[in-house]
Amino acid sequence: xxxxxxxxxIGGGGRLNRREGGxxxxxxxxxxxxxxxxxxxxxxxxxxxxxxxxxxxARDWLDRYGAPPLGVARPASTAExxxxxxxxxLAGVPVIPQGxxxxxxxxxxxxxxxxxxxxxxRMRSIGDPxxxxxxxxxxxxxxxxxxxxxxxxxxxxxxxxxxxxxTAQIGGLISTNAGGSHAARYGMMQDLVLGLEVxxxxxxxxxxxxxxxxxxxxxxxxxxxxxxxxxLGVVTRAVLKLYPAPKQRETAFxxxxxxxxxxxxxxxxxxxxxxxxxxxEFFCDFGLDLALRHVDGLVYPLETRAPWYLLVELTAGSMRxxxxxxxxxxxxxxxxxxxxxxxxxxxxxxxxxxxxxxREEQPEGQRLEGPQLKHDISVPPGRLAGFLTQSEALxxxxxxxxxxxxxxxxxxxxxxxNLSLPEAGGSFDAVNAELALALGGxxxxxxxxxxxxxxxxRSKVALANALRSPTERELMARIKAAFDPDGVLNPGVVVTExx
Numbered sequence: 034x035x036x037x038x039x040x041x042x043i044g045g046g047g048r049l050n051r052r053e054g055g056x057x058x059x060x061x062x063x064x065x066x067x068x069x070x071x072x073x074x075x076x077x078x079x080x081x082x083x084x085x086x087x088x089x090x091a092r093d094w095l096d097r098y099g100a101p102p103l104g105v106a107r108p109a110s111t112a113e114x115x116x117x118x119x120x121x122x123l124a125g126v127p128v129i130p131q132g133x134x135x136x137x138x139x140x141x142x143x144x145x146x147x148x149x150x151x152x153x154x155r156m157r158s159i160g161d162p163x164x165x166x167x168x169x170x171x172x173x174x175x176x177x178x179x180x181x182x183x184x185x186x187x188x189x190x191x192x193x194x195x196x197x198x199x200t201a202q203i204g205g206l207i208s209t210n211a212g213g214s215h216a217a218r219y220g221m222m223q224d225l226v227l228g229l230e231v232x233x234x235x236x237x238x239x240x241x242x243x244x245x246x247x248x249x250x251x252x253x254x255x256x257x258x259x260x261x262x263x264x265l266g267v268v269t270r271a272v273l274k275l276y277p278a279p280k281q282r283e284t285a286f287x288x289x290x291x292x293x294x295x296x297x298x299x300x301x302x303x304x305x306x307x308x309x310x311x312x313x314e315f316f317c318d319f320g321l322d323l324a325l326r327h328v329d330g331l332v333y334p335l336e337t338r339a340p341w342y343l344l345v346e347l348t349a350g351s352m353r354x355x356x357x358x359x360x361x362x363x364x365x366x367x368x369x370x371x372x373x374x375x376x377x378x379x380x381x382x383x384x385x386x387x388x389x390x391x392r393e394e395q396p397e398g399q400r401l402e403g404p405q406l407k408h409d410i411s412v413p414p415g416r417l418a419g420f421l422t423q424s425e426a427l428x429x430x431x432x433x434x435x436x437x438x439x440x441x442x443x444x445x446x447x448x449x450x451n452l453s454l455p456e457a458g459g460s461f462d463a464v465n466a467e468l469a470l471a472l473g474g475x476x477x478x479x480x481x482x483x484x485x486x487x488x489x490x491r492s493k494v495a496l497a498n499a500l501r502s503p504t505e506r507e508l509m510a511r512i513k514a515a516f517d518p519d520g521v522l523n524p525g526v527v528v529t530e531x532x
Contacts, residue, residue, distance in 0.1 A: 067124075068149075069081075081106060082104055083105075086105070090102070090142075093136060093141065094137065098142050099143060100144060102129070102143050102147070111270065117149070118267060118521075118522075122235050122519060125519065126147065128148070129141065129143050131151060131152045132206070132208070133197065133200040135201050136205070137490075138492045139490045140526050144524070157172050159179070162184060164189060175202060177191075177199075177201050177206065189277060190277070190279075191276075192225070193215065195211060207258065207268050207271060208258070208488075209262060215312055217445045219276070222259055224274075225273055229241045231269065232269055234516065239266070243272065262490065264524075265512070265522065267522070279311070281357075282347070282385070283347045283359075284345065284347075285344075285379070286344055286376060288339035289341040289343055295315060298367050309359065310345075312345070316392060316441075320438040321342060321395070324391060324394045325391075331391060335377060339374055403453065405454075406461050407449065407450075407451050408449070408473075410482070412446045419479065420481070432452075433455070435452050436453040447485040448485075450472060473500050484496075489526065491525055513528050
Protein backbone atom coordinates (compact mmCIF):
# COMPACT_ATOMS: atom_id res chain seq x y z
CA UNK A 34 0.00 0.00 0.00
CA UNK A 35 1.28 3.49 -0.79
CA UNK A 36 2.21 5.77 2.08
CA UNK A 37 -0.26 8.45 3.17
CA UNK A 38 -0.94 10.80 0.29
CA UNK A 39 1.41 8.99 -2.09
CA UNK A 40 0.44 8.42 -5.68
CA UNK A 41 0.43 4.83 -7.00
CA UNK A 42 3.90 3.83 -8.13
CA ILE A 43 4.70 2.23 -11.46
CA GLY A 44 7.29 -0.55 -11.39
CA GLY A 45 8.66 -2.73 -8.63
CA GLY A 46 8.29 -5.98 -10.55
CA GLY A 47 4.58 -5.74 -11.40
CA ARG A 48 3.14 -5.48 -14.93
CA LEU A 49 0.53 -2.96 -16.03
CA ASN A 50 -1.53 -3.10 -19.20
CA ARG A 51 -1.80 0.06 -21.24
CA ARG A 52 -5.19 0.94 -19.86
CA GLU A 53 -4.04 0.69 -16.24
CA GLY A 54 -0.87 2.63 -16.99
CA GLY A 55 -2.92 5.30 -18.73
CA UNK A 56 -5.25 5.61 -15.75
CA UNK A 57 -2.34 6.08 -13.38
CA UNK A 58 -0.67 8.64 -15.65
CA UNK A 59 -3.96 10.50 -15.91
CA UNK A 60 -4.40 10.55 -12.14
CA UNK A 61 -0.84 11.76 -11.70
CA UNK A 62 -1.36 14.58 -14.19
CA UNK A 63 -4.62 15.58 -12.50
CA UNK A 64 -2.97 15.59 -9.08
CA UNK A 65 -0.03 17.66 -10.29
CA UNK A 66 -2.35 20.16 -11.97
CA UNK A 67 -4.37 20.47 -8.79
CA UNK A 68 -1.15 20.94 -6.80
CA UNK A 69 0.02 23.69 -9.15
CA UNK A 70 -3.27 25.52 -8.67
CA UNK A 71 -3.06 25.11 -4.89
CA UNK A 72 0.51 26.41 -4.75
CA UNK A 73 -0.43 29.41 -6.89
CA UNK A 74 -3.24 30.17 -4.45
CA UNK A 75 -0.87 29.87 -1.47
CA UNK A 76 1.95 31.96 -2.92
CA UNK A 77 0.45 34.30 -5.49
CA UNK A 78 1.96 35.11 -8.90
CA UNK A 79 5.29 36.32 -7.47
CA UNK A 80 5.67 33.21 -5.37
CA UNK A 81 4.78 30.50 -7.92
CA UNK A 82 6.77 30.35 -11.15
CA UNK A 83 6.12 28.00 -14.05
CA UNK A 84 7.41 27.19 -17.52
CA UNK A 85 9.76 29.89 -18.91
CA UNK A 86 10.00 31.56 -15.49
CA UNK A 87 11.97 28.66 -13.98
CA UNK A 88 15.13 29.34 -16.00
CA UNK A 89 18.04 29.57 -13.58
CA UNK A 90 16.36 27.33 -11.04
CA ALA A 91 16.05 24.07 -12.96
CA ARG A 92 19.74 23.27 -13.65
CA ASP A 93 22.69 23.05 -11.28
CA TRP A 94 25.70 25.42 -11.42
CA LEU A 95 27.79 22.93 -13.40
CA ASP A 96 24.84 22.17 -15.73
CA ARG A 97 25.05 18.43 -15.07
CA TYR A 98 21.79 17.82 -13.21
CA GLY A 99 18.23 19.03 -13.28
CA ALA A 100 14.91 17.89 -14.75
CA PRO A 101 12.05 20.28 -15.60
CA PRO A 102 10.12 20.99 -12.38
CA LEU A 103 6.39 21.34 -11.97
CA GLY A 104 7.23 24.88 -10.90
CA VAL A 105 9.29 26.96 -8.50
CA ALA A 106 7.78 27.91 -5.14
CA ARG A 107 9.18 31.16 -3.73
CA PRO A 108 7.61 31.55 -0.27
CA ALA A 109 8.07 34.79 1.66
CA SER A 110 7.56 33.39 5.17
CA THR A 111 7.97 30.25 7.24
CA ALA A 112 4.18 29.78 7.22
CA GLU A 113 4.22 29.74 3.42
CA UNK A 114 7.10 27.25 3.40
CA UNK A 115 5.07 25.00 5.71
CA UNK A 116 2.01 25.26 3.49
CA UNK A 117 4.00 24.39 0.36
CA UNK A 118 5.74 21.41 1.95
CA UNK A 119 2.49 20.09 3.43
CA UNK A 120 0.70 20.33 0.08
CA UNK A 121 3.53 18.55 -1.73
CA UNK A 122 3.69 15.82 0.91
CA LEU A 123 -0.04 15.13 0.58
CA ALA A 124 0.28 15.01 -3.23
CA GLY A 125 3.38 12.81 -3.11
CA VAL A 126 5.38 15.34 -5.15
CA PRO A 127 9.07 15.79 -4.29
CA VAL A 128 10.26 19.07 -2.76
CA ILE A 129 13.75 20.27 -3.67
CA PRO A 130 14.95 23.03 -1.28
CA GLN A 131 17.19 25.53 -3.07
CA GLY A 132 19.35 28.38 -1.84
CA UNK A 133 21.73 30.17 -4.19
CA UNK A 134 21.99 27.03 -6.38
CA UNK A 135 25.79 27.06 -6.14
CA UNK A 136 26.03 23.36 -5.27
CA UNK A 137 28.80 21.47 -7.05
CA UNK A 138 27.14 18.10 -6.38
CA UNK A 139 23.69 18.60 -7.90
CA UNK A 140 21.93 18.80 -4.54
CA UNK A 141 19.53 21.67 -5.26
CA UNK A 142 17.79 20.58 -8.47
CA UNK A 143 15.34 17.82 -9.35
CA UNK A 144 16.44 14.39 -10.54
CA UNK A 145 13.15 13.62 -12.32
CA UNK A 146 10.51 15.84 -13.96
CA UNK A 147 7.57 17.11 -11.95
CA UNK A 148 9.17 18.06 -8.64
CA UNK A 149 8.68 21.41 -6.91
CA UNK A 150 11.77 23.56 -6.50
CA UNK A 151 11.46 25.40 -3.16
CA UNK A 152 13.52 28.58 -3.38
CA UNK A 153 14.18 30.51 -0.16
CA UNK A 154 15.41 33.60 -2.05
CA ARG A 155 12.55 35.86 -0.88
CA MET A 156 13.23 35.13 2.80
CA ARG A 157 16.13 37.49 3.44
CA SER A 158 15.46 39.28 6.71
CA ILE A 159 18.52 40.10 8.86
CA GLY A 160 17.87 40.80 12.53
CA ASP A 161 19.74 43.20 14.78
CA PRO A 162 22.99 41.71 16.08
CA UNK A 163 23.37 41.17 19.82
CA UNK A 164 26.98 42.24 20.52
CA UNK A 165 26.81 41.15 24.15
CA UNK A 166 25.84 37.59 23.25
CA UNK A 167 27.56 37.51 19.87
CA UNK A 168 24.51 36.29 17.95
CA UNK A 169 22.20 37.30 15.13
CA UNK A 170 18.93 35.94 13.71
CA UNK A 171 18.73 35.60 9.91
CA UNK A 172 16.38 34.13 7.34
CA UNK A 173 17.56 31.21 5.25
CA UNK A 174 17.52 33.24 2.02
CA UNK A 175 20.05 35.83 3.21
CA UNK A 176 23.04 35.95 0.88
CA UNK A 177 26.33 35.55 2.73
CA UNK A 178 27.85 38.72 1.28
CA UNK A 179 24.78 40.70 2.37
CA UNK A 180 25.24 39.48 5.94
CA UNK A 181 28.91 40.53 5.87
CA UNK A 182 27.89 43.99 4.68
CA UNK A 183 25.13 44.33 7.29
CA UNK A 184 27.59 43.62 10.10
CA UNK A 185 30.18 46.21 9.05
CA UNK A 186 28.67 49.14 11.05
CA UNK A 187 28.60 46.99 14.19
CA UNK A 188 32.29 45.98 14.16
CA UNK A 189 31.22 42.35 14.10
CA UNK A 190 31.87 39.53 11.64
CA UNK A 191 30.35 36.24 10.64
CA UNK A 192 33.54 34.31 9.86
CA UNK A 193 32.41 32.28 6.86
CA UNK A 194 34.14 33.11 3.57
CA UNK A 195 34.08 31.24 0.28
CA UNK A 196 34.23 31.94 -3.42
CA UNK A 197 30.44 31.87 -3.93
CA UNK A 198 29.59 34.24 -1.06
CA UNK A 199 27.98 36.73 -3.44
CA THR A 200 25.34 34.10 -4.34
CA ALA A 201 25.34 31.43 -1.62
CA GLN A 202 22.53 31.71 0.93
CA ILE A 203 22.63 30.98 4.65
CA GLY A 204 20.14 28.11 4.39
CA GLY A 205 22.20 26.42 1.70
CA LEU A 206 25.42 26.92 3.66
CA ILE A 207 23.80 25.27 6.68
CA SER A 208 22.33 22.44 4.61
CA THR A 209 25.72 21.62 3.09
CA ASN A 210 27.66 22.32 6.31
CA ALA A 211 29.96 24.66 4.38
CA GLY A 212 33.53 25.17 5.50
CA GLY A 213 35.33 27.89 3.57
CA SER A 214 38.75 29.41 4.01
CA HIS A 215 38.46 30.20 7.75
CA ALA A 216 37.24 26.82 9.01
CA ALA A 217 40.51 25.93 10.73
CA ARG A 218 40.02 28.85 13.12
CA TYR A 219 36.25 29.20 13.43
CA GLY A 220 34.94 25.77 12.44
CA MET A 221 32.44 24.70 9.80
CA MET A 222 28.86 25.89 9.54
CA GLN A 223 27.60 23.48 12.20
CA ASP A 224 30.01 25.17 14.63
CA LEU A 225 28.60 28.61 13.80
CA VAL A 226 24.91 27.72 14.18
CA LEU A 227 23.35 27.98 17.63
CA GLY A 228 19.70 27.57 16.70
CA LEU A 229 17.45 26.71 13.79
CA GLU A 230 13.87 26.92 12.63
CA VAL A 231 12.99 24.01 10.32
CA UNK A 232 9.90 22.98 8.39
CA UNK A 233 9.47 19.20 8.50
CA UNK A 234 8.14 16.89 5.78
CA UNK A 235 4.45 17.28 6.75
CA UNK A 236 4.58 21.06 7.24
CA UNK A 237 5.16 20.94 11.00
CA UNK A 238 7.58 23.62 12.23
CA UNK A 239 10.38 22.88 14.69
CA UNK A 240 11.30 26.05 16.60
CA UNK A 241 14.87 25.52 17.75
CA UNK A 242 15.83 29.22 17.61
CA UNK A 243 17.88 29.13 20.78
CA UNK A 244 20.71 31.59 21.42
CA UNK A 245 22.72 29.75 24.07
CA UNK A 246 25.98 28.06 23.13
CA UNK A 247 25.42 25.38 25.76
CA UNK A 248 22.21 23.44 25.20
CA UNK A 249 22.70 19.82 26.18
CA UNK A 250 19.04 18.81 26.46
CA UNK A 251 19.18 15.59 24.50
CA UNK A 252 19.97 14.93 20.84
CA UNK A 253 21.58 17.86 19.05
CA UNK A 254 18.81 18.22 16.48
CA UNK A 255 20.23 21.38 14.93
CA UNK A 256 23.38 19.51 13.92
CA UNK A 257 21.36 16.84 12.15
CA UNK A 258 20.09 19.48 9.75
CA UNK A 259 23.60 20.88 9.19
CA UNK A 260 24.83 18.86 6.24
CA UNK A 261 21.51 17.10 5.56
CA UNK A 262 21.16 18.94 2.22
CA UNK A 263 17.42 19.43 2.59
CA UNK A 264 16.65 15.72 2.99
CA LEU A 265 15.38 15.95 6.59
CA GLY A 266 13.67 19.34 6.61
CA VAL A 267 13.76 22.85 5.17
CA VAL A 268 15.82 25.35 7.16
CA THR A 269 13.95 28.66 7.28
CA ARG A 270 15.78 30.70 9.97
CA ALA A 271 18.95 30.43 11.99
CA VAL A 272 20.75 31.87 15.02
CA LEU A 273 24.37 32.45 14.03
CA LYS A 274 27.50 33.09 16.10
CA LEU A 275 29.30 36.39 15.59
CA TYR A 276 32.82 37.52 16.44
CA PRO A 277 34.42 40.93 16.98
CA ALA A 278 35.81 42.39 13.78
CA PRO A 279 39.62 42.16 13.62
CA LYS A 280 41.47 45.35 14.44
CA GLN A 281 44.66 44.02 12.87
CA ARG A 282 45.27 41.96 9.77
CA GLU A 283 48.54 40.73 8.27
CA THR A 284 48.61 38.92 4.92
CA ALA A 285 51.57 37.28 3.20
CA PHE A 286 52.01 35.49 -0.14
CA UNK A 287 54.82 32.92 -0.12
CA UNK A 288 56.55 30.76 -2.75
CA UNK A 289 57.27 27.24 -1.44
CA UNK A 290 59.86 24.83 -2.93
CA UNK A 291 58.08 21.48 -2.35
CA UNK A 292 55.26 19.69 -0.56
CA UNK A 293 57.35 18.73 2.46
CA UNK A 294 58.24 22.39 3.00
CA UNK A 295 54.58 23.36 2.60
CA UNK A 296 53.45 20.99 5.36
CA UNK A 297 56.39 21.90 7.62
CA UNK A 298 55.70 25.62 7.21
CA UNK A 299 52.04 25.06 8.08
CA UNK A 300 53.10 23.31 11.27
CA UNK A 301 55.46 26.17 12.14
CA UNK A 302 52.76 28.77 11.60
CA UNK A 303 50.22 26.87 13.71
CA UNK A 304 52.79 26.46 16.47
CA UNK A 305 53.84 30.11 16.55
CA UNK A 306 50.61 31.93 15.59
CA UNK A 307 47.96 29.52 16.89
CA UNK A 308 44.71 31.35 17.60
CA UNK A 309 45.69 34.30 15.39
CA UNK A 310 45.62 32.28 12.16
CA UNK A 311 42.72 33.35 10.00
CA UNK A 312 43.62 31.48 6.81
CA UNK A 313 46.29 29.20 5.34
CA GLU A 314 45.47 28.80 1.65
CA PHE A 315 47.71 26.69 -0.57
CA PHE A 316 47.79 26.20 -4.35
CA CYS A 317 50.13 25.00 -7.07
CA ASP A 318 51.86 26.72 -9.98
CA PHE A 319 49.58 25.13 -12.58
CA GLY A 320 46.47 26.57 -10.94
CA LEU A 321 48.13 29.95 -10.54
CA ASP A 322 49.12 29.91 -14.20
CA LEU A 323 45.53 29.21 -15.28
CA ALA A 324 44.28 32.17 -13.25
CA LEU A 325 46.98 34.53 -14.55
CA ARG A 326 46.37 33.43 -18.12
CA HIS A 327 42.58 33.58 -18.21
CA VAL A 328 41.45 36.16 -15.62
CA ASP A 329 42.05 39.83 -16.32
CA GLY A 330 43.58 42.09 -13.68
CA LEU A 331 45.68 39.53 -11.81
CA VAL A 332 49.33 40.37 -11.18
CA TYR A 333 52.01 37.99 -9.92
CA PRO A 334 53.75 39.84 -7.05
CA LEU A 335 57.08 37.98 -6.75
CA GLU A 336 60.26 37.68 -8.79
CA THR A 337 60.42 33.90 -8.39
CA ARG A 338 57.93 31.20 -9.44
CA ALA A 339 57.72 28.01 -7.40
CA PRO A 340 55.88 24.66 -7.44
CA TRP A 341 53.65 25.66 -4.50
CA TYR A 342 52.33 28.79 -2.84
CA LEU A 343 50.85 29.66 0.53
CA LEU A 344 48.60 32.60 1.38
CA VAL A 345 48.88 33.33 5.10
CA GLU A 346 46.55 35.64 6.99
CA LEU A 347 46.76 36.47 10.69
CA THR A 348 44.16 38.58 12.48
CA ALA A 349 43.73 39.91 16.02
CA GLY A 350 40.92 41.66 17.83
CA SER A 351 43.33 43.77 19.89
CA MET A 352 45.97 46.30 18.87
CA ARG A 353 48.09 45.06 21.77
CA UNK A 354 49.02 41.88 19.90
CA UNK A 355 52.35 42.31 18.01
CA UNK A 356 50.91 40.68 14.89
CA UNK A 357 53.31 42.15 12.32
CA UNK A 358 56.30 41.16 14.41
CA UNK A 359 54.89 37.66 14.84
CA UNK A 360 54.46 37.17 11.09
CA UNK A 361 57.88 38.61 10.27
CA UNK A 362 59.54 36.27 12.75
CA UNK A 363 57.73 33.24 11.30
CA UNK A 364 58.75 34.17 7.75
CA UNK A 365 62.35 34.75 8.76
CA UNK A 366 62.49 31.27 10.26
CA UNK A 367 60.81 29.88 7.17
CA UNK A 368 63.50 31.41 4.92
CA UNK A 369 66.28 30.22 7.22
CA UNK A 370 64.99 26.63 7.05
CA UNK A 371 64.46 26.77 3.24
CA UNK A 372 60.69 26.38 3.63
CA UNK A 373 60.17 29.65 1.72
CA UNK A 374 62.02 30.80 -1.41
CA UNK A 375 60.27 34.14 -1.94
CA UNK A 376 57.45 36.15 -0.47
CA UNK A 377 55.69 39.45 0.09
CA UNK A 378 53.54 41.03 2.80
CA UNK A 379 50.54 43.17 1.87
CA UNK A 380 50.97 46.79 2.95
CA UNK A 381 47.40 47.94 2.17
CA UNK A 382 43.86 46.63 1.76
CA UNK A 383 44.19 46.82 -2.01
CA UNK A 384 47.39 44.74 -1.95
CA UNK A 385 45.71 42.24 0.35
CA UNK A 386 42.76 41.95 -2.06
CA UNK A 387 45.16 41.45 -4.97
CA UNK A 388 46.88 38.59 -3.15
CA UNK A 389 43.58 36.92 -2.27
CA UNK A 390 42.44 37.23 -5.88
CA UNK A 391 45.28 34.93 -6.94
CA ARG A 392 43.68 32.21 -4.83
CA GLU A 393 40.01 33.00 -5.32
CA GLU A 394 40.11 33.27 -9.12
CA GLN A 395 41.63 29.84 -9.67
CA PRO A 396 38.27 28.07 -10.15
CA GLU A 397 37.37 30.65 -12.80
CA GLY A 398 40.75 30.27 -14.49
CA GLN A 399 40.32 26.51 -14.68
CA ARG A 400 36.74 26.84 -15.93
CA LEU A 401 37.94 29.04 -18.78
CA GLU A 402 40.65 26.49 -19.62
CA GLY A 403 38.00 23.96 -20.60
CA PRO A 404 36.34 20.76 -19.31
CA GLN A 405 37.26 19.78 -15.77
CA LEU A 406 36.43 17.40 -12.95
CA LYS A 407 36.00 18.74 -9.43
CA HIS A 408 36.77 16.72 -6.30
CA ASP A 409 36.48 17.93 -2.71
CA ILE A 410 38.78 15.93 -0.46
CA SER A 411 40.20 16.16 3.05
CA VAL A 412 43.05 14.40 4.84
CA PRO A 413 44.82 15.21 8.10
CA PRO A 414 47.18 18.15 7.35
CA GLY A 415 50.23 16.05 8.25
CA ARG A 416 49.31 13.56 5.50
CA LEU A 417 48.66 16.15 2.82
CA ALA A 418 52.04 15.77 1.10
CA GLY A 419 51.62 12.02 0.87
CA PHE A 420 48.11 12.36 -0.50
CA LEU A 421 49.11 14.87 -3.18
CA THR A 422 52.06 12.77 -4.30
CA GLN A 423 50.15 9.47 -4.42
CA SER A 424 47.05 10.99 -5.99
CA GLU A 425 49.05 12.48 -8.86
CA ALA A 426 50.41 9.01 -9.65
CA LEU A 427 46.93 7.47 -9.49
CA UNK A 428 45.47 10.06 -11.85
CA UNK A 429 48.29 9.69 -14.36
CA UNK A 430 47.88 5.92 -14.36
CA UNK A 431 44.17 6.23 -15.10
CA UNK A 432 44.43 9.12 -17.58
CA UNK A 433 47.98 9.83 -18.82
CA UNK A 434 48.64 13.53 -19.26
CA UNK A 435 45.75 14.71 -17.08
CA UNK A 436 46.55 18.07 -15.49
CA UNK A 437 46.03 18.24 -11.73
CA UNK A 438 45.15 21.46 -9.93
CA UNK A 439 44.97 20.93 -6.15
CA UNK A 440 44.27 23.97 -3.98
CA UNK A 441 42.64 24.54 -0.64
CA UNK A 442 42.97 24.96 3.08
CA UNK A 443 46.25 23.84 4.65
CA UNK A 444 44.94 24.47 8.16
CA UNK A 445 42.33 21.69 7.93
CA UNK A 446 43.73 19.54 5.10
CA UNK A 447 40.86 20.23 2.68
CA UNK A 448 41.92 20.04 -0.97
CA UNK A 449 39.80 21.06 -3.94
CA UNK A 450 41.29 18.51 -6.27
CA ASN A 451 40.36 19.66 -9.76
CA LEU A 452 41.44 17.99 -12.99
CA SER A 453 41.80 19.46 -16.48
CA LEU A 454 42.04 17.39 -19.64
CA PRO A 455 45.46 16.59 -21.10
CA GLU A 456 46.76 19.21 -23.50
CA ALA A 457 46.14 16.71 -26.29
CA GLY A 458 42.42 16.79 -25.43
CA GLY A 459 40.05 13.93 -24.78
CA SER A 460 37.05 13.34 -22.51
CA PHE A 461 36.49 12.54 -18.86
CA ASP A 462 33.36 10.48 -19.54
CA ALA A 463 35.06 7.07 -19.54
CA VAL A 464 37.24 7.70 -16.48
CA ASN A 465 35.12 9.97 -14.27
CA ALA A 466 33.90 7.25 -11.90
CA GLU A 467 37.28 5.51 -11.79
CA LEU A 468 39.08 8.74 -10.86
CA ALA A 469 36.53 9.58 -8.16
CA LEU A 470 36.77 6.11 -6.62
CA ALA A 471 40.59 6.11 -6.69
CA LEU A 472 40.90 9.56 -5.12
CA GLY A 473 38.15 8.96 -2.58
CA GLY A 474 39.61 5.60 -1.63
CA UNK A 475 43.07 7.09 -1.12
CA UNK A 476 41.68 9.88 1.06
CA UNK A 477 39.73 7.35 3.12
CA UNK A 478 42.80 5.15 3.56
CA UNK A 479 44.68 8.18 4.90
CA UNK A 480 42.00 8.90 7.49
CA UNK A 481 40.23 11.58 5.47
CA UNK A 482 37.07 12.03 3.41
CA UNK A 483 36.01 12.14 -0.24
CA UNK A 484 33.47 14.84 0.65
CA UNK A 485 35.12 17.57 2.69
CA UNK A 486 32.75 20.53 2.46
CA UNK A 487 30.63 20.32 -0.71
CA UNK A 488 28.41 17.51 0.60
CA UNK A 489 27.21 14.42 -1.26
CA UNK A 490 24.37 15.83 -3.31
CA ARG A 491 23.40 13.50 -6.12
CA SER A 492 26.85 13.07 -7.59
CA LYS A 493 28.51 11.33 -4.63
CA VAL A 494 25.81 9.00 -3.30
CA ALA A 495 27.22 5.99 -5.15
CA LEU A 496 30.71 6.90 -3.94
CA ALA A 497 29.46 7.04 -0.36
CA ASN A 498 27.84 3.62 -0.77
CA ALA A 499 31.16 2.24 -2.02
CA LEU A 500 33.53 3.87 0.49
CA ARG A 501 31.55 4.06 3.72
CA SER A 502 30.52 1.00 5.74
CA PRO A 503 27.07 -0.55 5.29
CA THR A 504 26.40 0.17 8.96
CA GLU A 505 27.06 3.90 8.52
CA ARG A 506 24.94 4.12 5.36
CA GLU A 507 22.09 2.18 7.00
CA LEU A 508 22.12 4.55 9.98
CA MET A 509 21.77 7.51 7.59
CA ALA A 510 18.93 5.75 5.77
CA ARG A 511 17.13 5.18 9.08
CA ILE A 512 17.45 8.84 10.02
CA LYS A 513 16.09 9.83 6.61
CA ALA A 514 13.14 7.44 6.98
CA ALA A 515 12.37 8.76 10.48
CA PHE A 516 12.32 12.41 9.41
CA ASP A 517 10.80 11.93 5.96
CA PRO A 518 8.78 8.69 5.86
CA ASP A 519 7.19 9.44 2.48
CA GLY A 520 10.53 10.31 0.84
CA VAL A 521 9.32 13.69 -0.39
CA LEU A 522 12.24 15.89 0.71
CA ASN A 523 15.03 16.00 -1.88
CA PRO A 524 14.89 12.32 -2.85
CA GLY A 525 18.10 10.80 -4.20
CA VAL A 526 20.34 13.18 -2.25
CA VAL A 527 22.73 11.98 0.53
CA VAL A 528 21.19 8.50 0.73
CA THR A 529 20.06 6.09 -1.97
CA GLU A 530 16.43 6.60 -2.85
CA UNK A 531 14.37 3.53 -2.06
CA UNK A 532 12.10 2.23 -4.87
